[in-house]
Amino acid sequence: MSRKFVVLLSFLITLILAGVSFFWYIGQQRFIKINYDNCQSATISYEYNKKVQSKNINPPSTISIPKTAKNVVAECKPSDGFASTNITDVGSEVFLQPDFSESKRELISKNNSAKILDAIYQKYPKLRDYKVVKQSVYGRGLWYVATFDAKEYDYNSDRLRIIIKQEDSGFNVVSKPEIIFTKYQYPLIPRDVLLQANNL
Amino acid sequence: MNRKFISSILVIVLLFVAYGIYVQLSRIGKVRVDIETIPVSSLVTVDGEIVTGKSVYLAPGEHMFIASKDGYLESRSKLDVSETNNYVGLLPIAESESAIQSSVNDAAAREAVGGKIATARGNMLREKATIISKLPRITLVGPYRIDYGIQGKDNTSHPYLLISNSTPKGRQNALEWIRSEGSEPTDLDIRFPDFINPVTGGGIDE
Numbered sequence: 001m002s003r004k005f006v007v008l009l010s011f012l013i014t015l016i017l018a019g020v021s022f023f024w025y026i027g028q029q030r031f032i033k034i035n036y037d038n039c040q041s042a043t044i045s046y047e048y049n050k051k052v053q054s055k056n057i058n059p060p061s062t063i064s065i066p067k068t069a070k071n072v073v074a075e076c077k078p079s080d081g082f083a084s085t086n087i088t089d090v091g092s093e094v095f096l097q098p099d100f101s102e103s104k105r106e107l108i109s110k111n112n113s114a115k116i117l118d119a120i121y122q123k124y125p126k127l128r129d130y131k132v133v134k135q136s137v138y139g140r141g142l143w144y145v146a147t148f149d150a151k152e153y154d155y156n157s158d159r160l161r162i163i164i165k166q167e168d169s170g171f172n173v174v175s176k177p178e179i180i181f182t183k184y185q186y187p188l189i190p191r192d193v194l195l196q197a198n199n200l
Numbered sequence: 201m202n203r204k205f206i207s208s209i210l211v212i213v214l215l216f217v218a219y220g221i222y223v224q225l226s227r228i229g230k231v232r233v234d235i236e237t238i239p240v241s242s243l244v245t246v247d248g249e250i251v252t253g254k255s256v257y258l259a260p261g262e263h264m265f266i267a268s269k270d271g272y273l274e275s276r277s278k279l280d281v282s283e284t285n286n287y288v289g290l291l292p293i294a295e296s297e298s299a300i301q302s303s304v305n306d307a308a309a310r311e312a313v314g315g316k317i318a319t320a321r322g323n324m325l326r327e328k329a330t331i332i333s334k335l336p337r338i339t340l341v342g343p344y345r346i347d348y349g350i351q352g353k354d355n356t357s358h359p360y361l362l363i364s365n366s367t368p369k370g371r372q373n374a375l376e377w378i379r380s381e382g383s384e385p386t387d388l389d390i391r392f393p394d395f396i397n398p399v400t401g402g403g404i405d406e
Contacts, residue, residue: 005203012210019217026224091260092229126399156396158368177399179371184351184358184389195386 029064032074036060036096039076044090046072099192100140109137109144112171116144116164119171124162127177133159138196142166143189145197148177161197163189230257231281235265237290238310239302242267242275244290267292271299285324289317321357325350329359331383343367344374351389360389371395 034057036042041058046069055063065072075086076096085098099105113135121128130148137144144164150157160177163186175186181194234255235244244251245266246258258281267290268274275290291310294303303310326333329348337346344366348359363374371392375385 005207009206009210012207012214016210016213016217019214019221023217023220023224026221026228031228124399130399150398153368155367156398158371158395160397160399177397179392179395180375180385180390182386182388182390184360191386195384198386 028067030067030069031062031064031092032072032090033062033093034060034074034096035094036076038079038082038098039096040079041077042096043075043077044072045075046070099138105137105141108141109135112137112144112166116146116171119164119173120146120162123173124177127160127162130160134200136196136200138193139190143193144171145193145200147200161200163193163197227257230259231283231286232256233258233263233279233281233286233288235288235290236313236316237267237275237292238306238313239269239272239292240309242269242272242290242292265290269299271296280324282327284327285320287316287320289313289320291317325357325359329361329383329388331361331378331381331388332359334381335361337377338365339373342370342373342377344370344377346374346378358389360391363390363392364394366392366394 032044034042034044036057041056042060043054043056044063044065045052045054046065047053048066048069052071053069055065057063071088072090073086073088074090074094074096076084076098078084078098078101081101081104082098083101085096087094087096100108116135117132127148130150133147133149135144135146142165144166146162146164148160148162158179160179161175161181162173162177163175163181164171165174166172174189175181178185181189181197183191183194186194232255233246235246235251236254237244245268246256247263260282262278262280265277265279265288266274269292271294272292273295275292277288277290279285279288291313294300332348335346335348337344339345345364347362347364349362351358351360361378363371366374375390378385378388378390
C-alpha cells in the first residue's frame with residue numbers, strides 16, 4: 001500500500017469513528033433551547049445518576065443534558081427590578097421571562113387600585129357587597145388580580161377572584177369572578193397568571 | 201485486497217454514517233409516534249404530509265393524522281404528541297361492498313388496534329390528570345365529593361373534575377387535597393355543579 005493510501009484510509013477510519021461517536025453522543029442527549037430576558041444569566045439543573053448537576057447559561061443558547069436526566073429545572077438570576085423565576089416543566093425550548101419584583105408590583109398595584117376597582121364594579125356591581133382582600137399585578141403590569149370575600153357566610157360565599165388586563169383602552173375585566181381559574185376555562189390567559197391568581 | 205474496493209467500501213460506510221448523523225440531527229426535539237392503520241395499506245397523512253413508514257418523528261404538540269383508502273370512510277385523529285402520548289391507531293370504516301368484504305378478514309386486527317387505541321387514550325387521560333386514579337373521593341369532614349367525567353371524544357379529550365356536596369370551606373379543602381396529591385388545580389378542568397355564583401347568578405361552568 002502506498003503511504004498516500006494509508007493516510008487516506010486512516011483519515012476515513014478516523015472520520016467514521018468520529019461520526020459514529022457523534023451519532024452515539026447525540027442519541028444520548030436531550031437538547032434544550034434556553035431563551036431569557038431581564039435575567040443576568042440562567043441555570044439548568046437536573047438529576048442524573050442520583051446527583052444534582054447544573055449548567056450556567058449566558059448568553060441564551062441551546063444546551064444538551066443527558067436524555068435520562070430527571071427533575072429538570074430552568075432558573076433565572078434576575079436583573080434589578082425583576083423577581084427570580086423558574087420553570088419546572090422544561091420541554092425542548094424554554095422562555096425565562098421574570099416578572100417585576102414584588103416591591104415594584106406592589107407600587108404599580110397601589111397606583112392603579114382605584115381605576116381597577118372602578119372597572120370591576122362597573123362590570124360586576126354585586127362585587128360591591130364583597131370586601132377586597134388582596135390586589136396584585138403580574139406579567140410586568142399587564143395583568144391584575146383581585147380577590148374578594150363575602151361579608152356574610154352562606155353556602156355560596158366562597159372567596160372570588162377576578163382578572164383584569166391593562167389594554168390601550170384602559171383596564172378590562174377579562175374573567176368572571178371565580179373560585180378558581182383553570183386553563184380550560186381561560187385558555188387565552190397565560191397559565192402563569194392563572195396560577196398566581198389562584199394562589200393570591 | 202484491491203485498494204479501489206476498500207476505498208469504495210469506506211466511502212459507502214461514510215455515506216451511511218453521514219446519513220445517520222443527518223437523520224439523528226433532524227430528530228432532535230421530536231418524539232417518535234407509532235402509527236397503525238387497518239387496512240394496513242391505507243394512505244396516512246400527518247398535518248397534510250404523506251407518511252410512508254409505520255412511525256414518524258414529530259415536534260411535541262397537536263397534530264392531525266388522517267388515514268384514507270378507496271372504498272373506506274377516512275379516519276381522523278388529533279393527537280397532542282408528547283413523550284408518553286405517542287401512539288395513533290386509525291381505522292377507516294368500510295363503505296363500498298368490496299371494502300366491507302375485505303374488512304371481514306381484518307376484524308381481528310381492527311379489534312387489536314381498537315384495544316390499543318383505548319389503552320393509549322386511557323394513558324393520555326391519566327397523564328393529563330393523574331388525580332383521576334384517586335377518584336371518586338368523598339369526605340364528610342371536608343365536606344366535599346370529587347368525581348370526574350370526560351370532556352370530548354377524540355385524542356384531545358380531557359377529564360374534568362366535579363366538586364359537589366360542599367360548602368365554601370369544603371370547596372377550598374377539596375382544592376387543597378388536589379394540591380396535596382401533587383396536581384395543580386390550574387391545569388385541571390374543575391367544575392362546581394352546586395355552586396351558584398352570587399355575582400353572576402350562574403354556576404361556575406355556566
